[in-house]
Amino acid sequence: MKHLAARPMSAHQQGMDGFTPQHHWTMIGQGASADVWAVDESHVVKLFRADVNDVPIALEYAAGLWAEAQGIPVARPIRRITVKGEPGEGKPGEGGAGAERSGILFAHVDGPDMLSAILHRPFRMWPLIRRLARLHARIHRAAGSGDLPRQVDVLRHRILRSRAGEAEISAALALLDRLPQDSRLVHGDLHPANLLLSSRGAIAIDWAQAASGVPAADAARTELLLRFGGAGVGRVPPLAGAITAHWYRHCYARFSGLRRSELDIWRLPVAVAWQRGQLGAAEARLTRWISGLMAQASI
Structure with missing residues (x-):
């Protein structure tokens, strides 16, 4: 195609x-x-x-x-x-x-990005992350396009280029091959800096990593972005990142109807695909996170 x-x-x-x-x-x-x-x-x-x-x-x-x-x-x-x-x-x-x-x-879209709104008024984090999760679930109800890249191909390419260890890369590839596939619209990089808060609601921008694929895998990437930070998210203290990611997962599961176990199985391949030395001081935390995922999977 x-x-x-x-x-x-x-x-x-x-x-x-x-x-x-x-x-x-x-x-x-x-x-x-x-x-x-x-x-x-x-x-x-x-x-x-x-x-x-x-x-x-x-x-x-x-x-x-x-x-x-x-x-x-x-x-x-x-x-x-x-x-x-x-x-x-x-x-x-x-x-x-x-x-x-x-x-x-x-x-043109009037309004600040969601990250700026959270940093300006941190107490708004709870309802704003809830809005992010609701919009993410809405995106995932849309059909993907056969002309968009396949998410599974993008993930496989990134896993092969990952800076994770050989065992982690092998485990992620093996799991990727076993997991069920889908053809829903996935954003690929949804986080608070990629949402604008306009008078007509939250607006999703920056679709350069969009694909057709599995909603749960896309949600797993957003969880990682919230937990560890990265481009567009900034430095995230460990406790704040964990709380924000947990709240997002709770809200997304509610709006999407997916069980948390359906989200969790995508954590390892998505995390390995994302480990490219881009996080600075948080890289060690991501490495420990992946090791924990390997242990949970008894790999």
Whole structure:
């Protein structure tokens, strides 16, 4: 099956004619792979760094369109674009200079991200994580697309590249082959920084790791992100991470109807796939967590 992520960029490339010139854009966010610029009151552009290849950009665009078509609240992707030079620079009438950068034009969503809201008012963590779990279960009720990557293939690729030990990698691969598969829509990277709190409710953004697969595996990844932190989540103290992850699992099980045992069986392959030396001081905690999972499974 031909993946949407593999379609050539030229199929979606369009300029920004009719919009505010890019030297008037205002940066409103920065991430590891892209910056977000406000074009006008109704539109934003997510502009990727020059070293980001076409696959995740194409996937984020295509998966966002698919999720919207399934009734999931998303920042509506309008079209893919390329710009030359750095937005916010230059003078009126001047053409952009420098390397081309790829981006996606989105409809603007008002409201902060959920992580900022939690950090600003920590007592709101309980109802906000509950909202995250409810939306996650809603996403998982949607059908996946045959054009999206298969989650099982993504997990297998990441397990093979994991920095876990050989025994852990072998156990994760063996378990992955035995676990039941599905073809539901999965986000792949849902955490508080990837939810915007708008007047129309929580909005899921950043669909670059979306796939068709098993909801419980996707929930297991969100549990890990909440428990140990990582990109977009920040440093998480051990106790705070454990409490937040436990509350998320409780709420997700309630909204999804899945038993906790159905979630737990995905912990080992998802954790091994995620262990890539990205957590700094928390890496040792993740290693101990995986060792505990191995012991529980009597491996």
